[in-house]
Amino acid sequence: MLQKQQQQRRRKITEYGYQLQEKQKAKQAYGLRERQFRLYYASAAKNRSETGNTLLQTLESRIDNVIFRSGLAISRPQARQLVSHRHFALNGKRVSIPSILVTPGDVITPNTAKTVHFEAERGIAPWLDLNKKSLTITVERLPSADELPLEFDTQKIVQFYSR
Numbered sequence: 001m002l003q004k005q006q007q008q009r010r011r012k013i014t015e016y017g018y019q020l021q022e023k024q025k026a027k028q029a030y031g032l033r034e035r036q037f038r039l040y041y042a043s044a045a046k047n048r049s050e051t052g053n054t055l056l057q058t059l060e061s062r063i064d065n066v067i068f069r070s071g072l073a074i075s076r077p078q079a080r081q082l083v084s085h086r087h088f089a090l091n092g093k094r095v096s097i098p099s100i101l102v103t104p105g106d107v108i109t110p111n112t113a114k115t116v117h118f119e120a121e122r123g124i125a126p127w128l129d130l131n132k133k134s135l136t137i138t139v140e141r142l143p144s145a146d147e148l149p150l151e152f153d154t155q156k157i158v159q160f161y162s163r
Helices: 015-030 034-046 051-060 063-070 076-084 154-161
Strands: 088-090 093-095 107-110 128-131 136-139
Touching: 015 034, 015 154, 034 051, 034 154, 051 063, 051 154, 063 076, 063 088, 063 107, 063 128, 063 136
Parallel strands: none
Antiparallel strands: 088 093, 088 107, 107 136, 128 136
16 A cells, blocks of 8 residues: 655745844854844944944944954854953953943953964954954954945844834
């Protein structure tokens, strides 16, 4: 007796589904939970400039991301761990909170050079200045939208939260 094979049909993804996927990609890329991500969106939406670019600038100006972009960490989770283990100082003060937002002119220094290794293969973000001898990072300015590598569609995220 032959058994009938059930056919699996793939449903067409709706616009809401695409928006949700983009939001989830952004959350996973930056290692954030829903509440934290929603708060970043709310602060970006209050700003008068373009919400998507402001959200991206805010996410990029987190201290763990700055350390990742400078090449002192291989990944964002590693940069997050380095910060939470108090291996870096922001403007001379030790920090243990990876979500601290940096501003132009801030200086990030490692507490000991033994724990931090510079990865020369990956480039340094153009909005950062890294002293390769002392491994000191200076934030020259906030990144512009065209300087950031887009891993996800910010417009879909804005549309998702504006429902």
